[in-house]
Amino acid sequence: MTMTLIKPPALEPVTLAEVRQFLRLTDNSEDGLLDGLIKAARETLETQTGLALICQTFRLYIDQWPTAGVIKLRKCPVQSIVSVSAYHVDGTPVQVAAEDLHLESASRPARLYLASRTANSVALEVDFVAGFGETGKDVPDALRHAILTLVAHWYEFRGVYGAAQQPVSYPPAFERAVGLWRKVSF
Known part of the structure; x- marks a missing residue:
């Protein structure tokens, strides 16, 4: 299985x-640097936790039909399924009907249940939206604070170490805030 980002936050x-x-x-002379640090901190947090903070669209490529028709979606929280395409042996795609899908988004990882196997299909593509919501206000405060803490840490140590030594470290406050959300083995 491979997952790619189709639409970023x-x-x-x-x-x-x-x-x-x-x-x-008080001034905006380093706004470019701060923008980069914010994005890097979000990406770091999302990688460590398996979360998508702001709604994003992902595509999951599956090379073989899933056992028992269950697909684990490894980005959380899943908001919706955009589409599911089944591919025949000859590469012809067929849309799987919405009534043949059941999303269990409360579990982690979320699970997508397929009602039945599409005839002659061997592979799948699943497009889905994951994230807490459309704005930063939808993201849990602990995760927003973790980003602020990591940005502050990287900002403070930006000139002390070279690029090859980055990231230097993660501050304890970041580790504690992210600890409760860290991804578990699937």
Whole structure:
């Protein structure tokens, strides 16, 4: 199984203004740097936890029909299924009808149940939306604080270590905030 990002988040879970306030910066001379740090901190947090913070669309490629018709979606929380395409041996795609799908989004990982196997199909593509919501206000406060903490840490140590040594470390406050959300083995 391979998963790719089809549509990235429209915005970051914390704003530049929130980061400037957190860092007690009064000017905007380093906004470019801060924007990059915010995005890198979000990506780091999402990688470590298996979460999508702001709604994003992913495509999951599955090379063989899943055992018992169950597909585990490894980005959480799953908001919706956009489409499911089954591929025949000759490469012809067939859309799987919505009534043949059941999403159990409350579990982690979320599970997509397929009612029955599409005749002659061997592979699947599943497009789905994952994230807490459309804005940073939808993201749990602990995760937003973890991003702020990591941005502050990286901002403070930006000139001390070279690029080959990055990231230098994660601050304990980041580790504690992310610890409860860290992904478990699937």
